[in-house]
Amino acid sequence: MSVDDIERFCLQLPGARKRVQWGGVHVFSLGERKMFATLHLSGDGALAFKVDDDRFLGFCDRPGFRPAPYLARARWVSVNDPGIVGTAELQELLTRSHQLVVARLPKRQRVGLLL
Template identity: 55%
Template structure:
Protein backbone atom coordinates (compact mmCIF):
# COMPACT_ATOMS: atom_id res chain seq x y z
CA UNK A 1 0.00 0.00 0.00
CA UNK A 2 1.07 3.53 -0.57
CA UNK A 3 0.87 6.19 2.14
CA UNK A 4 -1.68 6.15 4.98
CA UNK A 5 -5.24 5.08 4.28
CA UNK A 6 -8.05 7.56 4.97
CA UNK A 7 -10.96 6.54 7.16
CA UNK A 8 -14.54 7.02 6.03
CA UNK A 9 -14.90 10.03 8.34
CA UNK A 10 -11.69 11.61 7.05
CA UNK A 11 -12.97 11.23 3.48
CA UNK A 12 -16.31 12.81 4.44
CA UNK A 13 -14.58 15.74 6.16
CA UNK A 14 -12.26 16.28 3.18
CA UNK A 15 -15.26 16.38 0.82
CA UNK A 16 -17.08 18.86 3.06
CA UNK A 17 -14.00 21.09 3.24
CA UNK A 18 -14.00 21.59 -0.55
CA UNK A 19 -15.42 24.96 -1.69
CA UNK A 20 -19.22 25.05 -1.73
CA UNK A 21 -19.61 21.41 -0.72
CA UNK A 22 -22.60 20.18 1.23
CA UNK A 23 -24.01 16.80 2.15
CA UNK A 24 -27.40 15.15 1.93
CA UNK A 25 -28.65 11.67 2.71
CA UNK A 26 -30.51 9.91 -0.10
CA UNK A 27 -31.61 6.55 -1.40
CA UNK A 28 -32.00 4.91 2.00
CA UNK A 29 -28.42 5.12 3.15
CA UNK A 30 -26.15 7.07 0.84
CA UNK A 31 -24.25 10.17 1.92
CA UNK A 32 -24.19 12.49 -1.09
CA UNK A 33 -21.58 15.24 -1.42
CA UNK A 34 -22.59 17.93 -3.88
CA UNK A 35 -22.12 21.53 -4.96
CA UNK A 36 -24.44 24.13 -6.49
CA UNK A 37 -27.50 22.57 -4.95
CA UNK A 38 -27.58 19.14 -6.51
CA UNK A 39 -24.44 18.49 -8.57
CA UNK A 40 -22.94 15.35 -7.01
CA UNK A 41 -19.19 14.80 -6.88
CA UNK A 42 -18.93 11.91 -4.38
CA UNK A 43 -21.15 9.26 -2.78
CA UNK A 44 -20.43 7.34 0.41
CA UNK A 45 -22.45 4.40 1.68
CA UNK A 46 -23.69 5.25 5.18
CA UNK A 47 -22.22 2.04 6.54
CA UNK A 48 -18.92 3.32 5.20
CA UNK A 49 -18.50 0.29 2.99
CA UNK A 50 -18.04 2.10 -0.33
CA UNK A 51 -17.03 5.37 -1.94
CA UNK A 52 -17.84 6.51 -5.49
CA UNK A 53 -16.78 9.61 -7.39
CA UNK A 54 -16.23 11.06 -10.87
CA UNK A 55 -12.87 10.77 -12.67
CA UNK A 56 -11.50 12.21 -15.90
CA UNK A 57 -12.97 10.47 -18.94
CA UNK A 58 -9.54 9.67 -20.38
CA UNK A 59 -8.37 8.10 -17.09
CA UNK A 60 -11.54 6.08 -16.36
CA UNK A 61 -10.40 2.78 -17.91
CA UNK A 62 -7.01 3.02 -16.23
CA UNK A 63 -8.66 3.44 -12.84
CA UNK A 64 -11.07 0.53 -13.21
CA UNK A 65 -8.16 -1.71 -14.23
CA UNK A 66 -6.65 -1.24 -10.78
CA UNK A 67 -7.32 -3.77 -8.00
CA UNK A 68 -10.18 -2.74 -5.73
CA UNK A 69 -11.66 -0.18 -8.14
CA UNK A 70 -14.68 -0.80 -10.38
CA UNK A 71 -17.09 1.17 -12.56
CA UNK A 72 -19.79 2.65 -10.31
CA UNK A 73 -23.23 1.10 -10.85
CA UNK A 74 -25.60 3.45 -12.72
CA UNK A 75 -22.90 6.14 -12.94
CA UNK A 76 -20.15 4.48 -14.98
CA UNK A 77 -21.41 6.10 -18.17
CA UNK A 78 -20.59 9.44 -16.51
CA UNK A 79 -17.10 8.11 -15.63
CA UNK A 80 -17.65 7.36 -11.96
CA UNK A 81 -15.64 4.72 -10.11
CA UNK A 82 -16.40 2.87 -6.89
CA UNK A 83 -14.20 1.27 -4.24
CA UNK A 84 -14.85 -0.62 -1.04
CA UNK A 85 -13.22 -0.03 2.34
CA UNK A 86 -10.45 -0.17 3.20
CA UNK A 87 -9.84 2.12 0.25
CA UNK A 88 -7.21 0.73 -2.14
CA UNK A 89 -5.60 4.17 -2.56
CA UNK A 90 -3.29 6.09 -0.28
CA UNK A 91 -4.46 9.29 1.38
CA UNK A 92 -2.64 11.67 -0.95
CA UNK A 93 -3.91 10.04 -4.14
CA UNK A 94 -7.47 9.70 -2.83
CA UNK A 95 -7.59 13.37 -1.77
CA UNK A 96 -6.29 14.42 -5.19
CA UNK A 97 -8.94 12.32 -6.97
CA UNK A 98 -11.77 13.65 -4.78
CA UNK A 99 -10.59 17.21 -5.37
CA UNK A 100 -10.45 16.49 -9.12
CA UNK A 101 -13.99 15.08 -9.01
CA UNK A 102 -15.16 18.29 -7.33
CA UNK A 103 -13.42 20.39 -9.98
CA UNK A 104 -14.82 18.30 -12.87
CA UNK A 105 -18.32 19.04 -11.58
CA UNK A 106 -17.53 22.73 -10.98
CA UNK A 107 -16.25 22.94 -14.57
CA UNK A 108 -19.69 21.92 -15.88
CA UNK A 109 -21.46 24.72 -14.02
CA UNK A 110 -22.31 28.04 -15.69
CA UNK A 111 -19.37 30.46 -15.42
CA UNK A 112 -21.20 32.70 -12.92
CA UNK A 113 -21.78 29.70 -10.62
CA UNK A 114 -18.09 28.73 -10.70
CA UNK A 115 -16.98 31.85 -8.80
CA UNK A 116 -15.53 30.83 -5.45
CA UNK A 117 -15.65 27.10 -6.27
CA UNK A 118 -12.53 26.78 -8.42
CA UNK A 119 -9.34 25.61 -6.75
Protein backbone atom coordinates (compact mmCIF):
# COMPACT_ATOMS: atom_id res chain seq x y z
CA MET A 1 0.00 0.00 0.00
CA SER A 2 1.21 3.49 -0.76
CA VAL A 3 1.24 6.29 1.80
CA ASP A 4 -1.89 7.75 0.19
CA ASP A 5 -3.63 4.35 0.32
CA ILE A 6 -2.78 3.97 4.01
CA GLU A 7 -4.10 7.45 4.78
CA ARG A 8 -7.30 6.87 2.81
CA PHE A 9 -7.88 3.53 4.51
CA CYS A 10 -7.27 4.88 8.04
CA LEU A 11 -9.58 7.84 7.46
CA GLN A 12 -12.44 5.64 6.26
CA LEU A 13 -12.52 3.84 9.63
CA PRO A 14 -15.38 5.07 11.88
CA GLY A 15 -14.51 8.22 13.82
CA ALA A 16 -10.96 8.44 12.46
CA ARG A 17 -9.19 11.78 12.23
CA LYS A 18 -5.75 12.78 11.05
CA ARG A 19 -3.45 15.43 12.40
CA VAL A 20 0.19 16.19 11.71
CA GLN A 21 2.45 16.63 14.70
CA TRP A 22 5.94 15.91 16.01
CA GLY A 23 7.64 17.36 12.95
CA GLY A 24 5.71 15.66 10.17
CA VAL A 25 4.24 12.52 11.71
CA HIS A 26 0.71 11.77 10.50
CA VAL A 27 -1.27 10.65 13.53
CA PHE A 28 -4.55 8.78 13.02
CA SER A 29 -6.78 8.84 16.06
CA LEU A 30 -10.27 8.66 17.45
CA GLY A 31 -11.11 12.16 18.54
CA GLU A 32 -8.12 14.18 19.61
CA ARG A 33 -6.36 11.78 21.94
CA LYS A 34 -6.73 8.08 21.20
CA MET A 35 -4.19 7.16 18.53
CA PHE A 36 -4.49 3.95 16.55
CA ALA A 37 -1.74 4.49 13.92
CA THR A 38 1.13 6.81 13.08
CA LEU A 39 2.86 7.30 9.75
CA HIS A 40 6.28 8.94 9.63
CA LEU A 41 6.68 10.63 6.27
CA SER A 42 10.11 12.02 7.06
CA GLY A 43 13.00 10.02 8.43
CA ASP A 44 12.50 6.26 8.33
CA GLY A 45 8.97 6.29 6.83
CA ALA A 46 7.70 3.85 9.45
CA LEU A 47 4.09 2.92 10.08
CA ALA A 48 3.23 2.12 13.71
CA PHE A 49 0.04 0.65 15.14
CA LYS A 50 -1.34 -1.21 18.16
CA VAL A 51 -1.54 -5.02 18.18
CA ASP A 52 -3.12 -7.58 20.50
CA ASP A 53 -1.06 -8.23 23.63
CA ASP A 54 -0.66 -11.92 22.80
CA ARG A 55 0.60 -11.17 19.26
CA PHE A 56 3.08 -8.42 20.19
CA LEU A 57 6.17 -10.61 20.63
CA GLY A 58 5.38 -12.53 17.44
CA PHE A 59 5.36 -9.29 15.46
CA CYS A 60 8.61 -8.16 17.07
CA ASP A 61 10.27 -11.38 15.82
CA ARG A 62 8.92 -10.92 12.30
CA PRO A 63 11.39 -9.50 9.73
CA GLY A 64 10.79 -5.79 9.10
CA PHE A 65 8.85 -5.26 12.34
CA ARG A 66 10.10 -3.92 15.66
CA PRO A 67 8.66 -2.56 18.89
CA ALA A 68 7.47 0.99 18.21
CA PRO A 69 9.68 3.60 19.89
CA TYR A 70 7.98 5.18 22.92
CA LEU A 71 4.84 3.06 22.40
CA ALA A 72 6.08 -0.52 22.82
CA ARG A 73 4.90 -0.67 26.43
CA ALA A 74 1.37 -0.17 25.06
CA ARG A 75 1.93 -3.05 22.60
CA TRP A 76 2.58 -1.02 19.47
CA VAL A 77 4.78 -2.27 16.63
CA SER A 78 6.46 -0.40 13.81
CA VAL A 79 7.19 -1.54 10.28
CA ASN A 80 9.82 0.49 8.42
CA ASP A 81 8.52 -0.43 4.98
CA PRO A 82 4.75 -0.97 4.93
CA GLY A 83 5.20 -2.38 1.41
CA ILE A 84 6.52 -5.66 2.86
CA VAL A 85 3.05 -6.37 4.23
CA GLY A 86 0.30 -7.33 1.81
CA THR A 87 -2.62 -4.94 1.33
CA ALA A 88 -5.23 -7.25 2.85
CA GLU A 89 -3.08 -8.02 5.91
CA LEU A 90 -2.17 -4.37 6.45
CA GLN A 91 -5.83 -3.34 6.25
CA GLU A 92 -6.69 -6.08 8.75
CA LEU A 93 -3.92 -4.91 11.12
CA LEU A 94 -4.99 -1.26 10.94
CA THR A 95 -8.64 -2.20 11.46
CA ARG A 96 -7.69 -4.34 14.46
CA SER A 97 -5.62 -1.48 15.91
CA HIS A 98 -8.62 0.83 15.50
CA GLN A 99 -10.90 -1.67 17.23
CA LEU A 100 -8.45 -2.22 20.11
CA VAL A 101 -8.51 1.51 20.77
CA VAL A 102 -12.31 1.68 20.44
CA ALA A 103 -12.64 -1.14 22.99
CA ARG A 104 -10.83 0.99 25.59
CA LEU A 105 -13.16 3.96 25.18
CA PRO A 106 -16.00 4.55 27.65
CA LYS A 107 -19.12 2.65 26.61
CA ARG A 108 -21.02 5.80 25.60
CA GLN A 109 -18.21 6.83 23.21
CA ARG A 110 -18.06 3.43 21.47
CA VAL A 111 -21.46 3.86 19.80
CA GLY A 112 -20.99 3.93 16.04
CA LEU A 113 -17.28 3.10 16.20
CA LEU A 114 -17.41 -0.69 16.51
CA LEU A 115 -17.14 -2.69 13.29
